[in-house]
Amino acid sequence: xxxxxxxxxxxxxxxxxDADFLLVIGSNTSxxxxxxxxxxxxxxxRGAKLAVADPRAIWMTEIxxxxxxxxxxxxxxxxxxxxxxxxxxxxxxxxFIERNTEGFESVAETVRRYSPxxxxxxxxxxxxxxxxxxxxxxxxPKAGIYYTLGITEHTTGTDNVYALSNLVLMTGHLGQxxxxxxxxxxxxxxxxxxxxxxxxxxxxxxxxxxxxxVRRKFAEAWGVPQSDSPGLNLxxxxxxxxxGSIRGLYLMGEDIVISEPxxxxxxxxxxHLDFVVVQDIFFNESCRFADVVxxxxxxxxxxxxxxxxDRRVQRVRKAVDxxxxxxxxxxxxxxxxxxxxxxxxxxxxxAEVYDEMAAxxxxxxxxxxxxxxxxxxxxxxxxxxxxxxxxxLHKGGVLRGKGLFQAVExxxxxxCADPEYPLVLSTGRTLYHYNAGTQTRRSAGPQLKQPxxxxxxxxxxxxxxxxxDGALVDVVTRRGRVRCRAMYSRQVAKRVLWMPFHFPEARxxxxxxxAGDAVTGTGEYKVCAARLEPVAEQGPAEQRFRGAxxxxxxx
Amino acid sequence: MSDPKSLLVIDGNEVDVRPGxxxxxxxxxxxxxxxxLCHDDRLDPAAACRLCLVEVEGARLMQPACATRTSSxxxxxxxxxxxxxxxRFILSLxxxxxxxxxxxxxxxxxxxxxxxxELHGTAGVWPAIESExxxxxxxxxxxxxxxxxxxxxxxxxxxxxxxxxxxSAITMAARGARTTVSTADRLALTDTTCELCGxxxxxxxxxxxxxxxxxxxxxxxxxxxxxxxxxNFCGVGCQVDLNVDxxxxxxxxxxxxxxxxxxxxxxLCVKGRFANDFIHHExxxxxxxxxxxxGSLQPASxxxxxxxxxxxxxxxxxxxxADALAFISSSRCxxxxxxxxQKMARAAYGTHNVHxxxxx
Ligand code: SF4
Ligand code: SF4
Ligand code: FES
Numbered sequence: 001x002x003x004x005x006x007x008x009x010x011x012x013x014x015x016x017x018d019a020d021f022l023l024v025i026g027s028n029t030s031x032x033x034x035x036x037x038x039x040x041x042x043x044x045x046r047g048a049k050l051a052v053a054d055p056r057a058i059w060m061t062e063i064x065x066x067x068x069x070x071x072x073x074x075x076x077x078x079x080x081x082x083x084x085x086x087x088x089x090x091x092x093x094x095x096f097i098e099r100n101t102e103g104f105e106s107v108a109e110t111v112r113r114y115s116p117x118x119x120x121x122x123x124x125x126x127x128x129x130x131x132x133x134x135x136x137x138x139x140x141p142k143a144g145i146y147y148t149l150g151i152t153e154h155t156t157g158t159d160n161v162y163a164l165s166n167l168v169l170m171t172g173h174l175g176q177x178x179x180x181x182x183x184x185x186x187x188x189x190x191x192x193x194x195x196x197x198x199x200x201x202x203x204x205x206x207x208x209x210x211x212x213x214v215r216r217k218f219a220e221a222w223g224v225p226q227s228d229s230p231g232l233n234l235x236x237x238x239x240x241x242x243x244g245s246i247r248g249l250y251l252m253g254e255d256i257v258i259s260e261p262x263x264x265x266x267x268x269x270x271x272h273l274d275f276v277v278v279q280d281i282f283f284n285e286s287c288r289f290a291d292v293v294x295x296x297x298x299x300x301x302x303x304x305x306x307x308x309x310d311r312r313v314q315r316v317r318k319a320v321d322x323x324x325x326x327x328x329x330x331x332x333x334x335x336x337x338x339x340x341x342x343x344x345x346x347x348x349x350x351a352e353v354y355d356e357m358a359a360x361x362x363x364x365x366x367x368x369x370x371x372x373x374x375x376x377x378x379x380x381x382x383x384x385x386x387x388x389x390x391x392x393l394h395k396g397g398v399l400r401g402k403g404l405f406q407a408v409e410x411x412x413x414x415x416c417a418d419p420e421y422p423l424v425l426s427t428g429r430t431l432y433h434y435n436a437g438t439q440t441r442r443s444a445g446p447q448l449k450q451p452x453x454x455x456x457x458x459x460x461x462x463x464x465x466x467x468x469d470g471a472l473v474d475v476v477t478r479r480g481r482v483r484c485r486a487m488y489s490r491q492v493a494k495r496v497l498w499m500p501f502h503f504p505e506a507r508x509x510x511x512x513x514x515a516g517d518a519v520t521g522t523g524e525y526k527v528c529a530a531r532l533e534p535v536a537e538q539g540p541a542e543q544r545f546r547g548a549x550x551x552x553x554x555x
Numbered sequence: 556m557s558d559p560k561s562l563l564v565i566d567g568n569e570v571d572v573r574p575g576x577x578x579x580x581x582x583x584x585x586x587x588x589x590x591x592l593c594h595d596d597r598l599d600p601a602a603a604c605r606l607c608l609v610e611v612e613g614a615r616l617m618q619p620a621c622a623t624r625t626s627s628x629x630x631x632x633x634x635x636x637x638x639x640x641x642x643r644f645i646l647s648l649x650x651x652x653x654x655x656x657x658x659x660x661x662x663x664x665x666x667x668x669x670x671x672x673e674l675h676g677t678a679g680v681w682p683a684i685e686s687e688x689x690x691x692x693x694x695x696x697x698x699x700x701x702x703x704x705x706x707x708x709x710x711x712x713x714x715x716x717x718x719x720x721x722x723s724a725i726t727m728a729a730r731g732a733r734t735t736v737s738t739a740d741r742l743a744l745t746d747t748t749c750e751l752c753g754x755x756x757x758x759x760x761x762x763x764x765x766x767x768x769x770x771x772x773x774x775x776x777x778x779x780x781x782x783x784x785x786x787n788f789c790g791v792g793c794q795v796d797l798n799v800d801x802x803x804x805x806x807x808x809x810x811x812x813x814x815x816x817x818x819x820x821x822x823l824c825v826k827g828r829f830a831n832d833f834i835h836h837e838x839x840x841x842x843x844x845x846x847x848x849x850g851s852l853q854p855a856s857x858x859x860x861x862x863x864x865x866x867x868x869x870x871x872x873x874x875x876x877a878d879a880l881a882f883i884s885s886s887r888c889x890x891x892x893x894x895x896x897q898k899m900a901r902a903a904y905g906t907h908n909v910h911x912x913x914x915x
Contacts, residue, residue: 012818014820033791034791035818038719038820042719186789188786188788188886189790196894197909198884209907218901222902224903225905227878227901227905227907230907231909234883237910246908247871248872248875249883250868250899253885254884254887280840282838283838291846292845293840298834298839299785300784300797304889305889305890309790313890314792316889320799323839323841325841325842326841327857329895330889330895333899336899340903342902350892353895354891377792377794
């Protein structure tokens with residue numbers, strides 16, 4: 001985030017157990033990050049207060065002191081109202097604001113208009129609860145905020161993060177153990193992929209690709225001039241594939257045909273491409289569009305590092321040989337570059353690749369395989385070989401000068417419920433499956449616990465439609481229609497539906513909205529308007545559904 | 556630092572008294588390791604196994620070090636005849652209650668009970684205790700096998716389930732020699748709140764809770780080679796040990812490094828511990844494929860596939876420019892691989908169109 005330094009957890013995972021107040025927002029922690037949830041449970045057992053803001057009554061709400069059951073997409077209202085309370089009651093940390101931040105006035109100005117009473121009508125959270133939680137947060141020194149995709153997967157994702165960061169800055173809950181702002185990364189190495197520069201705007205180590213000086217540095221290092229035309233983010237790539245400005249695609253380890261919002265559209269766009277390479281461990285859905293498929297090694301078959309949510313660079317070690325002729329992704333990439341005419345050093349192992357990157361990115365310059373071997377995982381920044389691992393960020397003030405307040409106004413989600421699509425559909429992951437399901441759906445346990453695609457629907461909503469628990473139903477949005485099983489659930493509010501996205505035979509992302517956040521381009525997976533259509537003839541439908549499942553499922 | 560009045564003495568050493576600290580932890584601070592069986596730093600003490608009993612001056616009975624808090628002027632002895640006799644006695648007693656032969660007992664994972672017995676000695680082999688433990692009804696869950704005849708009722712598994720995983724799927728049931736682990740209403744594990752985290756397997760000192768797929772595979776952990784790595788699912792970055800059967804080139808199971816050593820503190824979730832069938836799945840791609848004239852994908856050599864790759868990308872670039880190419884990478888791949896793909900996009904092909912697939 002641009003507010004203070006690079007986007008990463010400011011605290012460490014082991015610090016969570018010592019927090020005295022936790023605000024968990026847009027994170028189904030016990031399912032998406034079970035081990036972080038264990039740390040939170042531990043804090044709560046010790047007596048920490050827990051507030052969970054989520055449209056669903058997720059498991060964490062069972063041990064929470066407060067469940068703020070917000071209407072999907074109304075986060076900015078909630079967070080601004082909390083800021084409103086903090087300022088109204090004089091609970092802000094004047095000294096911290098004075099010393100470490102900029103732009104406080106404009107935020108104070110903005111949030112004055114966000115009263116908890118009005119917030120109640122938009123978010124559905126009682127004003128009294130908002131006040132209580134705001135007070136508890138502001139007055140507890142060791143107070144941490146934890147969020148994930150529930151915050152970022154919106155057209156207003158960036159605003160949501162600003163609103164959170166404003167709370168952190170005005171209370172000074174930063175630069176200490178157990179107090180900070182913590183995005184929990186959804187996938188093993190999201191942090192590391194960003195760190196390594198697999199993003200159009202940054203070279204490795206968050207060095208701006210828009211900065212000519214940075215480009216010159218890399219041009220020199222790699223011996224090739226660097227383009228000054230800005231790159232496209234994922235969301236823009238999808239659109240460019242559609243309008244024909246992107247004609248060739250190299251896909252490494254991702255199944256965009258299942259993981260991207262508005263999948264039908266993506267499939268159509270894939271058809272327009274002249275040339276597609278897919279490099280993966282399984283024959284995934286995207287392979288159907290490929291000109292070349294390259295078999296890759298999985299994590300157990302190669303060396304390297306992953307960087308986790310708390311900036312910890314840890315080793316991946318080769319345990320077994322890859323099957324058949326499959327090769328490690330890094331070896332394939334080096335070979336392709338060579339054949340494309342870019343001379344490559346003879347990397348004996350990924351350790352030397354890491355060294356090359358570390359030499360170009362000051363944040364990681366002090367990290368090496370030898371150090372990881374000797375000290376265990378290292379948390380960046382580690383600028384030199386003698387700098388220690390960094391447990392929490394912004395110690396003694398804010399990184400890179402001053403922390404910038406950013407006033408944000410509420411904007412409604414790109415798509416709201418209306419008479420034609422009266423419900424709000426939200427999506428997410430579950431404990432037992434993982435992303436496109438290519439790995440977990442080949443495992444017995446997850447298959448036993450959650451064998452089929454389902455949609456969670458409040459019993460009242462279901463009964464009004466004459467829908468039985470377990471019946472097949474069509475979920476319909478402006479983009480598509482997906483058949484799955486209705487599951488009665490009081491976890492969701494009455495006008496809200498929730499679906500996991502792990503099931504290829506019922507692709508949730510046929511339904512979701514690809515309207516992207518203005519800054520990050522992240523699709524709005526979390527909110528779109530939908531309706532339910534009961535399936536008239538359950539018998540035959542049931543047989544077809546089972547058939548689809550058998551075709552898509554494990555073995 | 557410490558007030559001279561608030562001192563205790565452990566084996567002749569003066570130790571400062573810290574509020575709420577147990578004898579076990581105070582002793583550890585000065586390098587004295589009191590043997591334990593039912594203790595785990597992540598859990599509230601249960602004082603169930605009695606292995607850690609120590610002498611406290613003024614108390615007639617010996618006290619469990621894992622559960623007894625220190626106080627000023629306390630004088631503790633963690634060694635000596637009475638303490639050591641108790642240890643040997645307790646170890647014999649528990650061994651009589653499970654599988655006495657170490658190799659058999661360790662058919663799944665290592666047994667802490669046998670390890671302690673080897674370290675501290677026993678009071679001889681006692682006749683096996685015939686307990687009629689009520690077995691759970693047959694349970695078809697794929698991961699956790701419970702063998703009640705081995706259970707010594709230390710309650711590590713149930714406390715773990717209760718306090719760490721916090722789902723309370725299993726509880727201690729019945730009394731006395733019949734005490735054992737059960738589920739509410741004796742349901743099958745998959746019909747309870749169990750999240751299949753496998754933590755109960757990890758903490759069990761006798762192999763009563765064990766890992767079904769590894770038991771079926773049939774090689775005890777001692778014969779497998781552990782390779783330390785990082786879990787490939789969520790962003791927590793749990794450290795895992797891949798337990799490899801070298802001869803068969805096979806990952807048999809995944810275990811957690813000991814508590815207190817890595818970011819996951821000895822814990823894993825269902826995905827990290829058990830969802831590893833994909834590694835050796837028959838659906839894995841094993842050879843490059845290229846699109847043939849008739850539109851089908853056909854097996855090809857690396858040579859052909861790489862040539863086709865480079866040629867295809869070069870054609871797009873020459874016809875439509877570098878920015879007509881897009882490179883999408885994955886957070887599933889390593890840091891080095893993500894570094895290389897952005898280098899490939901930027902240096903080999905001349906475009907900044909590179910993005911990893913997950914924004915968070
Ligand atoms: S696997 Fe985990 S959740 Fe299930 S019984 Fe064991 S400790 Fe409890
Ligand atoms: S099953 Fe194992 S861990 Fe659980 S009470 Fe019995 S011996 Fe202890
Ligand atoms: S370790 Fe103290 S009684 Fe078991």
